[in-house]
Amino acid sequence: MALSPAASRWQLEAEAAAGRGVLARRYRLDNGLGLIAAIDRRAPIVSLQTWFRVGSRNERPGATGMAHLFEHLMFGQTESLPPGELDRLVERTGGETNAATWVDWTYYKMSLPARDLELGVRLEAERMQHLVLEPAPVEAERDVVTNERRERVEDDVDGWLDEQLMAHAFTEHPYRWPTIGWMEDIRALALPDIRAFYRTWYAPNNATIVCVGDFDDAQLRELIARHYGHIAPAQLPEVPRVVEPEQTRERVVRAPKPIATHRLLVGYKAPGQDDPDWAPLEIVSTLLAGCPSARLYRRLVIEKEAASSVDAQLTPFRDPSLLRLAVTAVRGFDADAILALLDAELAALVEQPPGAAEVDKAKALVETDFWSALVDVDGKAEALGHYETALGDFRRLGVIAERLTRVTADDVARAVRGYLIAARRTIVIAEPEPDQGGDDE
Amino acid sequence: MPPLIVVEPSTDTPLVWFDVAIRGGASADPLGVEGLHRHAALLARRGAGTRDRAQLDETLDSLGAAIDIALSRDAVTLSGLALARHLDAVVELAADILAAPRFDDGEHARLLRETPQVLDEIRDDDSALATRWFDWLCCPGHAYGRTSLGTEASLARIERAQAIELWRREVVADNLVVGLAGDVDEAQAARLVDRLVERLPRGARVVPDTPVPAEPRPGRRAILVDKPDRTQAQLRIGHLSVRYGDPDTPALAIAEAIFGGMFSSRLMQEIRVKRGWSYGAGCALRRSRLPHWFEIWTAAGLDVAGPAVALTLELYADYAARGPTDDEVDFARSYLIGAMPFHVATARQRMQLAVRDAVFDLPAGYTARLPEALGQLAVGDVRAACARHLHPDRAVTVAVTTAAQAEGPLAGAGAGDLTIVDHDEY
Numbered sequence: 001m002a003l004s005p006a007a008s009r010w011q012l013e014a015e016a017a018a019g020r021g022v023l024a025r026r027y028r029l030d031n032g033l034g035l036i037a038a039i040d041r042r043a044p045i046v047s048l049q050t051w052f053r054v055g056s057r058n059e060r061p062g063a064t065g066m067a068h069l070f071e072h073l074m075f076g077q078t079e080s081l082p083p084g085e086l087d088r089l090v091e092r093t094g095g096e097t098n099a100a101t102w103v104d105w106t107y108y109k110m111s112l113p114a115r116d117l118e119l120g121v122r123l124e125a126e127r128m129q130h131l132v133l134e135p136a137p138v139e140a141e142r143d144v145v146t147n148e149r150r151e152r153v154e155d156d157v158d159g160w161l162d163e164q165l166m167a168h169a170f171t172e173h174p175y176r177w178p179t180i181g182w183m184e185d186i187r188a189l190a191l192p193d194i195r196a197f198y199r200t201w202y203a204p205n206n207a208t209i210v211c212v213g214d215f216d217d218a219q220l221r222e223l224i225a226r227h228y229g230h231i232a233p234a235q236l237p238e239v240p241r242v243v244e245p246e247q248t249r250e251r252v253v254r255a256p257k258p259i260a261t262h263r264l265l266v267g268y269k270a271p272g273q274d275d276p277d278w279a280p281l282e283i284v285s286t287l288l289a290g291c292p293s294a295r296l297y298r299r300l301v302i303e304k305e306a307a308s309s310v311d312a313q314l315t316p317f318r319d320p321s322l323l324r325l326a327v328t329a330v331r332g333f334d335a336d337a338i339l340a341l342l343d344a345e346l347a348a349l350v351e352q353p354p355g356a357a358e359v360d361k362a363k364a365l366v367e368t369d370f371w372s373a374l375v376d377v378d379g380k381a382e383a384l385g386h387y388e389t390a391l392g393d394f395r396r397l398g399v400i401a402e403r404l405t406r407v408t409a410d411d412v413a414r415a416v417r418g419y420l421i422a423a424r425r426t427i428v429i430a431e432p433e434p435d436q437g438g439d440d441e
Numbered sequence: 442m443p444p445l446i447v448v449e450p451s452t453d454t455p456l457v458w459f460d461v462a463i464r465g466g467a468s469a470d471p472l473g474v475e476g477l478h479r480h481a482a483l484l485a486r487r488g489a490g491t492r493d494r495a496q497l498d499e500t501l502d503s504l505g506a507a508i509d510i511a512l513s514r515d516a517v518t519l520s521g522l523a524l525a526r527h528l529d530a531v532v533e534l535a536a537d538i539l540a541a542p543r544f545d546d547g548e549h550a551r552l553l554r555e556t557p558q559v560l561d562e563i564r565d566d567d568s569a570l571a572t573r574w575f576d577w578l579c580c581p582g583h584a585y586g587r588t589s590l591g592t593e594a595s596l597a598r599i600e601r602a603q604a605i606e607l608w609r610r611e612v613v614a615d616n617l618v619v620g621l622a623g624d625v626d627e628a629q630a631a632r633l634v635d636r637l638v639e640r641l642p643r644g645a646r647v648v649p650d651t652p653v654p655a656e657p658r659p660g661r662r663a664i665l666v667d668k669p670d671r672t673q674a675q676l677r678i679g680h681l682s683v684r685y686g687d688p689d690t691p692a693l694a695i696a697e698a699i700f701g702g703m704f705s706s707r708l709m710q711e712i713r714v715k716r717g718w719s720y721g722a723g724c725a726l727r728r729s730r731l732p733h734w735f736e737i738w739t740a741a742g743l744d745v746a747g748p749a750v751a752l753t754l755e756l757y758a759d760y761a762a763r764g765p766t767d768d769e770v771d772f773a774r775s776y777l778i779g780a781m782p783f784h785v786a787t788a789r790q791r792m793q794l795a796v797r798d799a800v801f802d803l804p805a806g807y808t809a810r811l812p813e814a815l816g817q818l819a820v821g822d823v824r825a826a827c828a829r830h831l832h833p834d835r836a837v838t839v840a841v842t843t844a845a846q847a848e849g850p851l852a853g854a855g856a857g858d859l860t861i862v863d864h865d866e867y
Contacts, residue, residue, distance in 0.1 A: 019453065045782050097704070140716075144719075155672055308561070331558075360503070364504060366505075
């Protein structure tokens with residue numbers, strides 16, 4: 001097959017496995033646009049995702065929610081597409097569009113029949129360059145976002161806990177504000193600032209296209225070069241590195257809510273995802289609450305019958321973040337009682353660190369989770385896009401998976417001693433309002 | 442007769458999924474003992490064969506595996522996930538759960554204490570709460586209206602012996618549908634299915650006595666589920682419709698997509714895009730073995746809750762009366778046919794669809810072949826199906842919100858007589 005002129009504009013930078021029989025390759029176009037292409041012909045579909053290195057961390061106080069607002073605006077009118085046309089064109093094929101924003105990234109997803117890949121590339125290129133940001137559609141989406149916030153935060157106790165945890169665990173780092181934004185900021189985002197945000201961040205040299213599915217590699221590169229090759233790179237602003245000051249004392253926040261029982265969210269300061277300590281802490285997280293035989297789950301839910309649910313999550317952020325423990329108490333147990341039980345179990349973890357068998361158990365569960373995330377083309381694309389955008393290289397997917405296989409009991413004991421420290425934790429408690437029953441059994 | 446077996450081999454990952462669907466499900470709970478199927482299935486998972494609950498959990502976790510219980514109106518499903526190298530061991534554990542559950546007395550009592558906590562969690566979740574109330578009130582007397590979790594009162598009536606008897610009666614080979622997918626070949630799968638069922642007692646397939654009211658109650662009704670401090674109203678609007686597999690199912694799939702099954706649908710455009718009243722709005726015909734609900738959902742800000750209900754009912758009445766346009770039918774047909782490859786892209790998806798079709802007593806491949814039926818439909822077929830099965834005059838509206846602010850606007854929304862209940866009454 002003859003190479004098109006476009007082929008000479010691409011540089012192959014890296015390649016690595018992205019699951020069984022799937023090889024992911026990263027190319028770079030001469031305007032800085034990244035492309036990760038991974039052929040998987042097991043179904044006649046493609047997952048086309050465009051990842052931008054912009055998230056809520058790139059906002060400023062008073063204008064929070066900007067990155068997330070774009071997750072909505074980017075489905076609107078462009079210079080060549082009337083309002084709603086992008087969704088209609090994709091839905092007519094049987095495909096779907098979606099988007100997500102988090103602290104370190106924003107991405108736009110199209111799931112398309114393989115034969116419609118060109119449509120997807122054309123639409124993504126169009127909205128990267130020619131989004132129309134006029135007052136009326138911006139106001140309409142602002143209303144939608146405020147309703148999204150009401151549903152996910154104001155009227156959702158778990159959403160409220162999440163938001164309060166980050167707001168109090170971080171005093172300097174941009175992780176302290178919510179990705180959806182504070183309500184007063186969402187309402188105040190000004191059109192000139194919205195337009196400036198788009199011009200600043202939505203550029204080829206700030207994006208990586210991830211395509212996984214049934215396509216031809218050379219044809220995909222030709223297609224992307226044709227639709228994106230003429231777009232000039234932007235002058236990306238220098239992003240100052242914010243180092244969160246070390247936390248030296250425990251922080252506690254309490255508020256009454258119309259709920260039946262107490263809920264707690266505890267966040268321990270933890271390293272960023274690329275830190276070597278992240279893997280042993282991920283094992284700790286699994287051992288605490290990642291399975292039915294996990295220590296905290298057994299202690300709080302089964303033995304003490306003090307909680308109806310226990311969850312642990314080590315957030316996969318670029319910069320240092322949190323190991324979060326979430327507990328829903330049952331009637332008869334208040335937050336302080338839960339906290340005492342939790343502290344006793346964590347103390348036991350320090351005094352009697354997990355042995356090799358317990359660590360191997362967590363590693364087996366993590367292995368299953370790893371493969372579960374790569375079952376379909378969307379999952380593979382999301383994994384590749386996350387590691388490329390949050391950590392700078394999609395091959396960190398394999399590196400971190402490898403680190404997890406090498407974690408030892410000593411590593412886990414060291415992580416427990418180094419990170420599960422009360423002075424470096426933040427606790428958010430939602431308490432039943434006085435007329436909600438609570439401890440009245 | 443052996444259980445119906447579905448095998449979907451795939452070597453994409455070193456994982457294997459298996460589902461064992463036990464026909465019956467929550468709709469077969471005895472009246473007044475709602476929650477019994479869930480209780481029996483969870484209890485079976487809490488210790489079987491030579492292992493108590495802790496030993497079973499520990500063994501599964503050490504293999505990196507999971508066996509979970511899922512409950513629908515029509516079946517209890519034991520769902521397994523295993524690394525292929527541990528598949529034999531995990532299937533042995535599943536076989537123990539099916540054939541030799543301990544039904545430990547202590548775990549029985551503990552589960553009876555735990556389930557009310559789940560009810561508390563639902564009361565804290567407005568969306569789940571709206572669905573729970575809507576299920577109960579949509580069509581009184583319908584077996585699908587019985588709560589799968591139970592109520593505090595029905596849980597108090599559950600006895601261990603009832604759970605044992607239910608398991609003995611329903612967990613028989615003839616009553617199962619078994620599916621495997623992933624890194625497993627057909628010969629290995631057949632051997633494993635034998636292991637799953639070889640210790641099960643003989644018995645007939647269960648055909649639950651599931652009441653379905655012949656003629657839903659006429660007239661609109663509205664229920665405000667009062668909960669303090671809400672900033673929105675979680676809304677459910679709908680009525681009894683048809684079973685999945687009814688001859689009109691393909692036409693209703695198109696009707697559903699047009700009204701609320703796509704981003705381009707009427708509901709999403711009118712409520713979210715044009716007015717910004719909600720983050721989302723949609724509708725669905727609940728897929729079940731027997732006639733189930735046609736349900737509309739959205740969540741609107743308190744200030745527009747009344748207008749949102751009024752508009753939704755107006756849109757629905759217009760749609761039911763006039764049906765879709767030619768262009769809408771063409772568009773939705775194209776969407777649904779094009780979307781099918783996404784629903785059958787992985788071995789697990791194909792297996793689960795096939796198991797569901799079998800539980801619903803549909804011909805093998807029914808769902809996978811829907812695109813063929815969609816391609817043969819005329820616009821008139823869709824309009825006729827709308828006229829037959831969409832009944833805005835019988836719509837039941839449930840709103841979880843704060844009565845002090847929402848009562849007046851909801852009472853004036855044209856949703857029928859408004860009843861106010863406290864959110865923790867049910």
